[in-house]
Amino acid sequence: MNKLTITKAKTGLKNKDFSAVGLTKACLDEIKKTEPKLNAFVTITENEALEQARNADKILNNSTIEQLNNYPLLGIPIALKDNFSTKGIRTTASSKLLEEYIPPYDATVVKKLKDAGAIILGKTNMDAWAHGSSTETSDYGATKNPWNTNHLPGGSSGGSAASVAANQCIAAIGSETAGSIRQPASWCGVIGLKPTYGRVSRYGVIAMGSSLDSPGPITKTVEDSALILEVLAGVDEKDATTSPKEVSQYSKNLNKDVKGLKIGISNDYFIKGIDKEVEESIKTAIKKFESLGAKIEDIKLFDPKYAIDVYTIIQRSEVSSNLARYDGIRYGKDRDSFEEEAKRRIMFGTYALSSGYYDQYYNKAQQVRTVIIKDFEKAFEKVDIIIAPTSPSLALPVGATKDASMFGEIADVLVEPSSIAGLSGINIPIGFSKSGLPIGMQIIGPQFSEQLVLSSAHQYEINTQNENWKKLEPKL
Amino acid sequence: MNKYTPVIGLEVHVELKTNSKMFCSCSADYFGQKPNTHTCPVCLGLPGALPVPNKKAIEWCVMIGLALNCKIPLFSKFDRKNYFYPDLSKGYQISQYDKPFCQKGFVELSNGKKIGITRVHMEEDTGKLIHEGNSSLIDFNRSGVPLVEIVTEPDFETAEEIKEYLQKLQQIIRYLDVSNADMEKGEMRLEPNISLRKAGEKDLPKYKVEVKNINSFGFVSKAIDYEIKRQTEILENGKTPVQETRGFVEKKSSTVSQRVKEEASDYRYFPEPDIPPIRWTDKQISDLKSQMPELANQKIIRFEKEYNLSKYDSQLLTKSINLANYFQEAVTVGKKENLTPKQIANYIINKKVDTENILPAKLIQNILSSNKVGDINEEELKTIIKKVLSDNPKIGNDYKKGKDNVIQFAIGQVMYVIRKKIDTEILRKLILEELK
Numbered sequence: 001m002n003k004l005t006i007t008k009a010k011t012g013l014k015n016k017d018f019s020a021v022g023l024t025k026a027c028l029d030e031i032k033k034t035e036p037k038l039n040a041f042v043t044i045t046e047n048e049a050l051e052q053a054r055n056a057d058k059i060l061n062n063s064t065i066e067q068l069n070n071y072p073l074l075g076i077p078i079a080l081k082d083n084f085s086t087k088g089i090r091t092t093a094s095s096k097l098l099e100e101y102i103p104p105y106d107a108t109v110v111k112k113l114k115d116a117g118a119i120i121l122g123k124t125n126m127d128a129w130a131h132g133s134s135t136e137t138s139d140y141g142a143t144k145n146p147w148n149t150n151h152l153p154g155g156s157s158g159g160s161a162a163s164v165a166a167n168q169c170i171a172a173i174g175s176e177t178a179g180s181i182r183q184p185a186s187w188c189g190v191i192g193l194k195p196t197y198g199r200v201s202r203y204g205v206i207a208m209g210s211s212l213d214s215p216g217p218i219t220k221t222v223e224d225s226a227l228i229l230e231v232l233a234g235v236d237e238k239d240a241t242t243s244p245k246e247v248s249q250y251s252k253n254l255n256k257d258v259k260g261l262k263i264g265i266s267n268d269y270f271i272k273g274i275d276k277e278v279e280e281s282i283k284t285a286i287k288k289f290e291s292l293g294a295k296i297e298d299i300k301l302f303d304p305k306y307a308i309d310v311y312t313i314i315q316r317s318e319v320s321s322n323l324a325r326y327d328g329i330r331y332g333k334d335r336d337s338f339e340e341e342a343k344r345r346i347m348f349g350t351y352a353l354s355s356g357y358y359d360q361y362y363n364k365a366q367q368v369r370t371v372i373i374k375d376f377e378k379a380f381e382k383v384d385i386i387i388a389p390t391s392p393s394l395a396l397p398v399g400a401t402k403d404a405s406m407f408g409e410i411a412d413v414l415v416e417p418s419s420i421a422g423l424s425g426i427n428i429p430i431g432f433s434k435s436g437l438p439i440g441m442q443i444i445g446p447q448f449s450e451q452l453v454l455s456s457a458h459q460y461e462i463n464t465q466n467e468n469w470k471k472l473e474p475k476l
Numbered sequence: 477m478n479k480y481t482p483v484i485g486l487e488v489h490v491e492l493k494t495n496s497k498m499f500c501s502c503s504a505d506y507f508g509q510k511p512n513t514h515t516c517p518v519c520l521g522l523p524g525a526l527p528v529p530n531k532k533a534i535e536w537c538v539m540i541g542l543a544l545n546c547k548i549p550l551f552s553k554f555d556r557k558n559y560f561y562p563d564l565s566k567g568y569q570i571s572q573y574d575k576p577f578c579q580k581g582f583v584e585l586s587n588g589k590k591i592g593i594t595r596v597h598m599e600e601d602t603g604k605l606i607h608e609g610n611s612s613l614i615d616f617n618r619s620g621v622p623l624v625e626i627v628t629e630p631d632f633e634t635a636e637e638i639k640e641y642l643q644k645l646q647q648i649i650r651y652l653d654v655s656n657a658d659m660e661k662g663e664m665r666l667e668p669n670i671s672l673r674k675a676g677e678k679d680l681p682k683y684k685v686e687v688k689n690i691n692s693f694g695f696v697s698k699a700i701d702y703e704i705k706r707q708t709e710i711l712e713n714g715k716t717p718v719q720e721t722r723g724f725v726e727k728k729s730s731t732v733s734q735r736v737k738e739e740a741s742d743y744r745y746f747p748e749p750d751i752p753p754i755r756w757t758d759k760q761i762s763d764l765k766s767q768m769p770e771l772a773n774q775k776i777i778r779f780e781k782e783y784n785l786s787k788y789d790s791q792l793l794t795k796s797i798n799l800a801n802y803f804q805e806a807v808t809v810g811k812k813e814n815l816t817p818k819q820i821a822n823y824i825i826n827k828k829v830d831t832e833n834i835l836p837a838k839l840i841q842n843i844l845s846s847n848k849v850g851d852i853n854e855e856e857l858k859t860i861i862k863k864v865l866s867d868n869p870k871i872g873n874d875y876k877k878g879k880d881n882v883i884q885f886a887i888g889q890v891m892y893v894i895r896k897k898i899d900t901e902i903l904r905k906l907i908l909e910e911l912k
Contacts, residue, residue, distance in 0.1 A: 085517075085524045098523070099509045105517050107524055202516075204524040240751050318551035318749055321556050324567020325521050329614075353744035355559070362746055 001026040002166045002472075005465035006076050006224040011061060013066070020075030022058035023170075024119050027077040028466050031121065031168045031293065032100045036474045037149050039188055040163040042082045045089055049077065052119040067471035072231055074117030077411040079163045079172040081129055083111050084215070085204035089120075093106060093206045095128040096411060097326055107204020109215050116231045121169050124159030126240040128207040129287055129323070130175065131341045132156050133411040134401045139339060141397060145188060146439045147437055148473035151395040154184030156413070160218045161188040165438075166474055172218045177209040178311050178419035179412030181216050182427040186440025187388035192218045193225040194415075195289050196447045197245040197422035200229075201236035203336050207322040209315035210326045212419055222319045222458040226250035229450060241257070248451045254458040259293030261456065264303040264383030274392040281439045282389050285460065289387070292463060297383055302375045306368060307417040310411070313352050313365035314420075320349025327390035341374065344405055373421045380446045385456055388414055390427045390440040428457045480672040480711060483681060485743040489623050489665040490540070490655050491601065492518035492533050497620040498529030498600045499570065511606070511615035513584045519620035521565030526750050529554070529861060530580050534577065534598060534754065535654070537653040538761070538769055540624055541578025541596040543648045548761050553753040554598075558744040563603035565619050571599035575753075585640050592629030601738035602851060618888070624655075628745055630669070630680065634864045634879075635697035638668065644695065644772075651771050651797045659692050670703045672711060683719040687731055690724045691787040696888050706731070712827050714740050738879070775800050782816035783807065792825055800829055813840055822901065846899040861910050864889045875911050883907060 004012065012018050028046055035041060037216030058073035060068070068074060082084065083093045085103035087110075092098040093237070106114070127137040135158025136142040143158045144150040146166035151287055153162040161184035164172045167201040174181040176194040185192025200215045207213060217228035233247040244420050265286060270279055290296050329333040336426060338346070379386065384451045401407045418425050425444040432438055445453040465471070477815075497504045502520035509559055517525035555573035576597035582590040586828045601621040606613045622650055626645065632638050643854060646664065647875075657664040667688055672683035683708065688698050703722075710717045722731040746801050770778070772794045779790035794800045809819045823829065834842070865887060874882040886907050887900055 045869075056639050071746070085522075089708050093523070100521070103522065103524070105522070105525075202524075203526050208525040238528060239526050241749075290890070317746060321558050321744070321746070324558060324564065325523075326562060327562075327567055353746055354744045355744070358744075358746070453895075453910065 002030045002170070004079075004170060004226050005220045006073070006171055007221070009076055009170050012238045013056075015059075020053040020060065020119065021050060023075060024053035024121070027121055027169050029119050030166070031163075034146075034166050034168060034318050037144060037368050037476050038146060038166055038168075039141050039143050039163055040090055040124055040153075040159040040166065040168060041122045041123050042094055042159070042285075043090055045120055047217070048089065049119050049121050050181045050428075053077075056119060057065070058115055065300075068375060070355070072227060073113060073118030075119065076117070077119045077121050078113060079124045079160055079169040080110065080113075081120050081126055081172070081174050083126060083206040083208075084123075084173065085206070086110055086123065089123065091123065091206070092124045093129050094140055095337070095339070095342070096139040096329060097333045097335075100115075102333045103204070103334055105204065108201035108238060109232055110204065111162035112231055113173070113453070116192050118231075124157070124163055124172060126159055126180075127156040127341075128339055129206070129319075129342050130156040130180060131345055132180060132401065133407065134396070135159060136398065137339070137341050143348025144398065145395045145437070146476060147189065147432075148395070148435075149476075150169075151397050151437060152187065154187035154391070154395060156180040156184075157218060158184045158188075161185050161190055161409070164188070164190045164220060171217060171220070171224055173228070173232075173332070174218045174355060175205055175208075175213055175215045176384065176415075177212045177214075177315060177457065178417035181214075181218060182415050182425060182442055184427075184438070185218055185427040186442075187438065189304045189432070189440070190218055190220060190427075190458070191225050191429070192216070192427040193450070194425045195231060195233065195296075195345055195420070195450055196243075197230045198213050199245075199424070199448065199450065201234075202233045203236055203238040203241050207318070207338040209318045210322060211318060212311075212315060212422075214291045214419075214422075222426070222454055222461050223251055223254060225426070226254060226454045226458075229454070230464055236272070238399050243448065244315050245448055249452050250269060250451055253420075253451055256455045256459075257293065257410050258289060258456060258459045259406060261289075261294040261385065262383040263296050264291055264299035264386040265296060266299050266379075266386065266388065268301055268303050268469055269388035271304070271392055271413065274389065275394055275433075277433045278392065278394065278442060281431045281441050282387070285441050286387060288460065288464065292459065299379050299383060300387070301379055302372060302417065304413050304417050307372060307420050308413060310365045310368045310372065311420055312348075313361050314369065316349035317352050317362050318349070320343045320347075320353065329452050329463065330475075366386055369420050376418070376421045376423060376446070384445070385449075385452060386444040388416060388442055388444065390442040394433050395439040395440065397423045415442065418442075421447075423447055424450045424453050425454050428460060430460075430464070431467070432472065436472075479675060480704075480708055480859070481675050481677075482633050482700075483630045483634035483671050483673055484638065485669050485699065486628045486641070486666045487669070487772070488626045489641070489667075490649055490657055491663045492536050492624060493663075494530055494533050494536070494622055495657050498530050498598070498622040499620055500525075500531055502620065506545040506617035506621065509617055511613070511617060513615040515619070519565065520616055521567070521619075527748075529751055530622060535764055536622075536652070537577050537596060537624045538764055538816050539652050540626070540649065540654065541581060542765055542768065544581040544583060544593045544596060544626070544645075545651060545769055546578035546581030546593055546596055548578055548756065548902070550756045550758070550761075551574065551575060552756070554748040554751045555745045556748050557599075559741065561602065561662075563605050563614055563619070565603060565616060569600060570748055571601065572597035577754075583641055583644055585637060585644075589631075589637070589747055591637070591641050591821060592818045593632045594627040594629055595808075596624060596626050599625060601762060618788055630671075632668075633699040638696055638700065639693070642666065642696065647795070650829065651769055651799075653769075655908060661692065666696065668696070668700060669715070670700060670707070672704065672707045675752065683717055685719070685720045688721060688723050690735065695724055695726065695729075699724045699731060702730050724738065736828075769797060772797075772800075783821070785818060785821055785873040789821050789825060793821060802831045806839050809837050810843070813844055815840065815843060819843065834840060853904070857890075857898075857906060858910070860890055860893050861886075865907075865910060867900065872911060
C-alpha cells in the first residue's frame with residue numbers, strides 16, 4: 001500500500017479496499033523498517049498521524065461523493081520537510097538551534113494540506129536551514145540515497161525526496177530556493193515540482209532566501225504533483241508576495257499532447273564535466289519528445305555559471321538578515337548552535353550588504369538578475385519550454401560535501417538560473433546509470449506555466465511507462 | 477551678539493492609531509495592556525512568519541506627508557534595517573531607506589521661515605524592555621505598531637522655532653486624526669540633533685549631537701538650551717564637541733552622554749523581499765488628498781475672510797478640529813438668531829465655553845439669554861453703574877491714571893449689586909461709556 005501513488009491510494013480509499021489508518025500504518029511500518037538505513041526523518045509524528053487517519057476514515061465513511069470532493073487529499077499520508085512550521089510539532093530546519101522549538105502555528109501549506117484531509121507522517125530531514133544540496137549538512141545526521149545508501153540524496157529537500165523514493169510515504173512536500181526540490185528529486189529518481197515564485201505561500205516556511213523560496217511537491221508521478229499543487233497554489237493574505245492569478249485544475253488538464261510543442265535546448269546547459277550518462281540520457285529523452293511530435297530548437301541562454309554569482313550574493317545577503325532573529329535571546333539556544341555553513345553564509349551576506357559594498361555586490365547582483373530574467377523572456381518568445389539536465393552529475397557519494405563550501409552552488413548550477421528568474425520547473429526521472437543511480441531531466445517553463453510544465457512532463461511519463469527501468473525499486 | 481548659531485534638525489516618531497499593527501492583525505492599542513497579550517507569530521518574529529503591510533497605515537503616512545507639503549513619489553518600497561537589540565524580534569526593523577513614501581516638504585512658521593521636511597517614512601515600532609532586579613523581560617505588545625518618522629532639515633536655530641514646529645506638527649496629526657500624538661504616552665517622540673557653527677558661516681558643523689528621552693513638550697527647550705550652552709563652552713575652549721547620542725535627564729534639566737558615535741552605524745539596508753514595492757497612481761494620491769480634512773492653516777485664512785475674525789481669534793478657534801467644527805456649527809445656528817460669527821467667537825473665547833458638554837444650539841441660547849439681560853435692564857443697569865461709580869470715586873480716578881484693570885473691579889461691584897448673571901462684555905462697555 002505504501003507504494004501507491006496519490007491517485008491510486010484515493011481510489012483504494014474510496015472503494016474501501018483499505019482504510020486511511022491502514023494506509024498510514026503501512027507507511028509508518030515502512031518508515032520504521034527503513035529509517036535506520038535512510039534517516040529521512042527528523043521527527044516522526046506517529047500518534048498525530050494515526051489520529052488524523054482515524055478522522056479521515058470517519059469522513060470517508062460518513063460523506064457523500066460530493067462532500068468528499070472538498071477533501072482532495074483525504075487520508076493521504078504525506079511527509080513534510082522540517083522547515084514548514086507545524087503547530088504543536090517541533091520544527092527544526094534540521095538545525096540544533098531549533099531543537100526545542102515548537103511553533104504555535106501552522107504554515108499556510110500545512111493548513112491547506114490538513115484542510116484537504118492529508119495526514120502528516122512527520123518532518124523530513126534537510127540540510128540545516130536548507131543551506132546545501134546534499135542533506136549531509138543536517139545537524140541530525142545525513143540522509144542516504146535509497147538507491148544506494150553510500151550515496152547522498154541531494155538537497156536540501158533530501159529527506160522528502162528519499163522518503164518518496166523509498167515508499168515511506170505516498171508523497172512529500174519540499175521547498176526550493178535554487179534546486180532544493182528538483183536536484184534531490186533528480187538524485188532520488190522522483191518527481192519534484194518547483195512552482196513559480198509566488199504561486200505557493202511561504203507563510204510559515206522558515207526563510208532561507210526570501211525572494212526565491214518556493215514550496216512544492218515531491219511525488220511518484222506527475223499527476224500526483226499536479227494534485228498537490230492544486231491544493232497548495234493560490235493567493236495567501238498572509239504572504240504579500242503570493243500572486244492573485246487563478247489556480248488551474250492542473251491534474252485535469254494533463255492530457256494535452258506535445259505535437260507542435262516548441263522545446264528549447266541550450267548547449268550551455270551541457271556544461272563541461274557533465275556526467276556522460278546524464279548527457280546521453282537527456283539527449284535520448286529529447287529524441288523521445290521529438291518522436292512525439294515536439295519541435296526541438298537550439299536556443300542561446302546565458303552561461304548558467306553567471307547565475308551562481310548572482311544567486312550566492314542575493315541568497316546569502318537574505319540569509320544573513322533572516323537568521324539574525326536567532327540571537328540567543330529566544331529559542332533556548334545561543335548562536336554557537338549554528339554550524340559552519342550557516343556561519344559562513346551569515347558572514348558572507350553581512351559583508352555583501354555592508355555600506356560601501358552594497359552597490360558592488362547586492363545591487364550588481366540584482367541588476368544581473370534582471371538581465372537573466374530578460375534572457376529567459378527572450379528565449380520564451382521562441383520556445384514554449386526548455387529542457388536540460390537537472391544535475392550535471394549522478395548522486396554523489398556520502399562525504400562529498402566535506403571541505404566544499406560551494407558544493408551546493410556547483411551541484412545546482414543548472415537549476416539556479418531558472419530559480420533566480422522565479423520560473424516554474426520540474427524534475428522528471430528518465431532512467432538509471434549503469435551504477436544504478438537515477439538520472440533526472442528538468443523541464444523549465446515561463447512564470448505561472450505550471451500547467452504546461454506538468455502536462456509536458458506527464459506526456460513524457462506516460463509515453464515511457466513501459467520502459468524497463470520503471471520497474472526498478474530501491475532495495476533497502 | 478552671539479558668536480555661534482545653533483544648527484538643529486529634528487526627527488519625530490509618531491505612533492499611528494490604526495486598529496491593527498503595521499504588518500499583522502494584532503491590535504495596535506497596547507497601552508497599559510498585560511505584557512505579550514497583543515502578539516502573534518508575525519510581530520513576535522517567529523520563524524516563517526511574514527509581514528503584510530497595513531494599507532490604512534500607509535495611506536495615513538502619505539496623508540501626513542501631503543499635509544507637510546511633501547512630494548509623493550509614485551514608486552516606494554520597504555527596506556530592512558539590520559541591527560541587534562533584544563526588543564527587536566526579527567533582528568531587523570522593517571523601515572524605508574532610499575524610497576520613502578514622502579519627500580521634500582516644508583512647514584511654515586509664524587515668522588515666515590520655512591522648515592524643510594527631508595522625508596516622511598513608515599516603519600514599525602519595537603518591543604519594550606522591562607528591567608526587574610537582575611532580570612530583563614521583553615514585552616512585544618508594542619512590536620510592530622505603525623510608526624511614522626518625520627525628518628526635518630537642520631533648519632532650526634532656536635528652541636522657540638522647534639516648539640512652534642512641534643505644536644504645528646501635533647496639530648496637523650490630530651487634525652488628520654491618525655494619532656493622538658500624546659508625548660507622555662510615547663505616541664510622539666522627538667530626537668533633536670544639535671550643533672553650533674560660527675555666526676555667518678554656511679557650512680554644516682562637522683559634528684552632531686543627538687538628544688534622546690525627551691518625552692514632554694516642556695523639556696524640548698530645556699534640552700536644547702542646555703546643549704547650546706554646553707557646546708558653546710566647549711567651542712570657546714577651542715575644542716570640538718564629540719559626535720554622540722545624549723540622554724535628557726529630567727531632574728537636572730541637563731543631558732548626559734549615552735553612546736559615542738564614531739561614524740554612522742551600518743544598518744546594512746536592503747529591500748524587504750517579503751513585501752513587493754508600492755506603486756501609486758496619480759489618481760490614488762489625489763483621492764487620498766481629497767479625503768483629508770481642511771487643516772488649521774487653511775481654516776485660519778477662511779475664518780478671517782468668511783467670518784471677519786481677527787487672525788488671533790481664528791487661531792484660537794482652530795486649535796483643534798473639534799473646536800473649529802463646534803464654532804462653525806454654532807455660526808450656522810446663530811445665523812438664524814441674527815448673531816454674528818464675531819459675537820459667537822467672542823463668547824466662546826471669553827467664556828472659555830465647555831464645548832465638550834454644551835451643544836452648539838444650547839450655546840446660542842446661552843448667548844441670547846445673556847444678551848437679553850443686558851437689553852431689558854439697560855436703563856436699570858446704568859443707574860446701578862452710576863451709583864457704584866459715585867460710591868467708589870477711586871474707580872474713576874484710577875481709570876484716568878490709566879489703570880485699566882480697575883474696570884474689572886467695577887464689573888465685580890456692579891455684579892454684586894444686581895446679583896444676576898450678565899454678559900460682562902456688555903457691562904464693561906456700559907461702564908466705560910459712563911466713565912467717559
